[in-house]
Amino acid sequence: MTKSSLQSRFTSSLFILPYLLSFCAFLLIPILYGVYISFHNFELLSDSHEFVGLDNYIQIFTPGTYLFEQFTVGLWNTLQFVIYSVPLLVILGLALAMLLNAIPGRIRGLFRTFYFMPYAISGSVMAVIWLMMFDTNAGFLNGLLASLHIDPVAWLTDLPWVWVSLVLTTLWWTIGFNMIIFVNALNEVPEDYYEAASIDGANAWRKFVNITLPSIRPVMLFIIITSTIASFNVYAQPFLLTRGGPGDSTRVLLMNVLDEAFKGKQVGSASAMAILMAIIIIVISAVQYKIAYGRKE
Amino acid sequence: MKKIVLLAFAVILAVLFLLPLIWMVSTSFKNDFEALAGQMNLIPVKPTLDNYIEGLKGELMNVPITRWITNSLFVGAAGTAIVLLFSSMAAFALARLQDLPLRKLMFPMFVGSMMIPGVLTFLPMYMEFNALGLINTYAALILPYSSGAFGVFLLYQFFASFPKEIEEAARIDGANKWQIYARILLPASVSIMVTLAIFTFMGIYNDFVWPLYATTSPEMRTITAGIAMMAQGSYTQAYGKLMAMTVIATLPVLIIFIIGQRSFVKAITQAGVK
Numbered sequence: 001m002t003k004s005s006l007q008s009r010f011t012s013s014l015f016i017l018p019y020l021l022s023f024c025a026f027l028l029i030p031i032l033y034g035v036y037i038s039f040h041n042f043e044l045l046s047d048s049h050e051f052v053g054l055d056n057y058i059q060i061f062t063p064g065t066y067l068f069e070q071f072t073v074g075l076w077n078t079l080q081f082v083i084y085s086v087p088l089l090v091i092l093g094l095a096l097a098m099l100l101n102a103i104p105g106r107i108r109g110l111f112r113t114f115y116f117m118p119y120a121i122s123g124s125v126m127a128v129i130w131l132m133m134f135d136t137n138a139g140f141l142n143g144l145l146a147s148l149h150i151d152p153v154a155w156l157t158d159l160p161w162v163w164v165s166l167v168l169t170t171l172w173w174t175i176g177f178n179m180i181i182f183v184n185a186l187n188e189v190p191e192d193y194y195e196a197a198s199i200d201g202a203n204a205w206r207k208f209v210n211i212t213l214p215s216i217r218p219v220m221l222f223i224i225i226t227s228t229i230a231s232f233n234v235y236a237q238p239f240l241l242t243r244g245g246p247g248d249s250t251r252v253l254l255m256n257v258l259d260e261a262f263k264g265k266q267v268g269s270a271s272a273m274a275i276l277m278a279i280i281i282i283v284i285s286a287v288q289y290k291i292a293y294g295r296k297e
Numbered sequence: 298m299k300k301i302v303l304l305a306f307a308v309i310l311a312v313l314f315l316l317p318l319i320w321m322v323s324t325s326f327k328n329d330f331e332a333l334a335g336q337m338n339l340i341p342v343k344p345t346l347d348n349y350i351e352g353l354k355g356e357l358m359n360v361p362i363t364r365w366i367t368n369s370l371f372v373g374a375a376g377t378a379i380v381l382l383f384s385s386m387a388a389f390a391l392a393r394l395q396d397l398p399l400r401k402l403m404f405p406m407f408v409g410s411m412m413i414p415g416v417l418t419f420l421p422m423y424m425e426f427n428a429l430g431l432i433n434t435y436a437a438l439i440l441p442y443s444s445g446a447f448g449v450f451l452l453y454q455f456f457a458s459f460p461k462e463i464e465e466a467a468r469i470d471g472a473n474k475w476q477i478y479a480r481i482l483l484p485a486s487v488s489i490m491v492t493l494a495i496f497t498f499m500g501i502y503n504d505f506v507w508p509l510y511a512t513t514s515p516e517m518r519t520i521t522a523g524i525a526m527m528a529q530g531s532y533t534q535a536y537g538k539l540m541a542m543t544v545i546a547t548l549p550v551l552i553i554f555i556i557g558q559r560s561f562v563k564a565i566t567q568a569g570v571k
Binding site: 005008009011012013015016018019020022023025026027029030031033034037042096099100102103104111113114115116117118120121122123124125127128129130131132133135137138139140142143144146147172177180181184229232233235236239240243254257258261262267270271274275277278281282285 | 300303304306307310311314315316317318320321324332333334335336337382383384386387389390391394396397398403407410412413414415416417418419420421422423424425440441443444446449473474475478499502503504505506510521522524525527528529534536539540542543546547550551553554555558562565566
């Protein structure tokens with residue numbers, strides 16, 4: 001290799017260096033360090049970190065242990081949230097996108113802004129706004145019910161209302177994102193398809209099933225996967241609105257992971273839980289991807 | 298007729314979407330007594346600016362709101378600047394510099410990293426900053442965001458489609474790589490950089506979980522982490538005061554969102570389509 005080409009490669013490397021260092025420091029090393037921590041009895045405030053091998057993982061899989069409870073209860077609550085929220089996020093996201101497309105062009109932008117605006121707000125701000133809206137005595141929703149002579153609802157403390165509240169806030173906060181992606185996909189369906197179908201006498205429903213749905217299939221898959229991942233990572237809503245209650249019924253997995261680390265000071269077992277949670281998320285998105293694309297080929 | 302029904306429905310939905318925000322603003326002008334009375338009046342009976350005045354004087358619930366908002370704006374701006382610099386340099390190298398070692402390996406690795414759930418890195422990153430004694434510093438609040446691959450991915454697509462002829466002409470004129478990057482590619486990518494900047498700033502500004510755990514003293518909190526603290530504390534029912542705080546917290550991102558909505562939409566659809 002000549003000296004000048006070596007120098008050229010060195011200069012090229014300098015361009016990638018800052019990002020590569022950041023990538024290693026805040027992504028690659030933490031992942032490896034997390035695996036290391038999960039093999040230890042790692043306490044937050046102590047310097048002695050005893051190696052325990054797979055012990056943390058074994059406990060998570062052993063019924064009756066504290067970690068088993070934390071993990072399975074958290075996972076079950078998270079799964080419930082995924083099941084309640086994802087279908088609505090996808091279906092209503094698409095419905096909202098189709099509604100938006102039916103609005104006359106001149107004012108469409110305005111409505112898009114309205115529906116999308118909550119997405120621009122921080123999770124903590126969103127939660128505080130809804131703490132007020134859901135307040136049993138002073139909240140807007142119960143005030144509305146009272147004016148209709150309906151008894152107040154304990155939105156944030158009673159089952160099944162806690163789930164209704166969590167799903168409602170999630171829809172309000174994030175559905176705009178799905179809407180935007182769907183609008184983009186709907187606009188890319190060639191207009192000729194619909195015209196040809198009209199000539200053949202297809203009604204609106206047939207056009208939707210035979211043209212729209214197949215055309216937006218890849219985007220639909222993207223939305224299903226991103227919504228599932230987002231719902232799996234749910235935190236702000238149960239953490240700040242229901243505080244995991246009533247009892248443990250809305251304590252989601254991420255809450256248990258962070259509490260195990262920061263309240264229980266057990267970073268080792270918390271890391272093992274975090275790694276298992278990450279694996280579950282990755283496996284579920286991979287399976288969804290496989291199902292959707294496996295059928296197509 | 299069908300059009301009118303649809304439009305009416307769209308208007309009702311818009312009101313539902315905006316209602317919590319309107320109610321937030323309305324409540325922020327009420328005193329705590331009125332805010333807790335559970336009345337449905339949108340216009341406060343006794344409108345007051347006290348919540349804002351106290352807030353800006355740092356007397357609102359004894360928390361330094363002005364410090365929090367300053368922290369948020371500083372962390373957001375610094376984080377965004379670093380992301381723009383690092384991502385544009387990396388994307389330039391990956392898209393344009395054929396002799397970059399391990400080029401074919403790095404790009405898929407970066408793109409693939411976007412699939413990694415945050416829960417995997419959260420605790421070890423905390424332990425890393427803790428070991429370095431950097432918890433409760435601006436470094437901890439800013440640096441982690443620079444590892445995101447979205448910017449590299451977005452700019453790579455733009456740089457890769459940039460016409461080769463212009464770059465070659467510059468090279469014949471004796472321009473080196475730094476000059477091509479700084480004087481040709483960067484000026485041509487202002488619009489996509491603005492898109493990335495808006496997207497990144499909003500992401501950093503709105504994140505509250507990492508700053509909540511990565512800070513320990515009140516004066517280091519960002520506004521979103523501070524609000525999360527308040528929501529857990531004993532002030533949860535001081536709605537007038539809380540809403541003044543959330544209005545202050547929301548104003549910067551909402552202004553950026555409304556002005557830069559077009560760019561923001563472009564960023565997420567770019568990510569969505571690929």
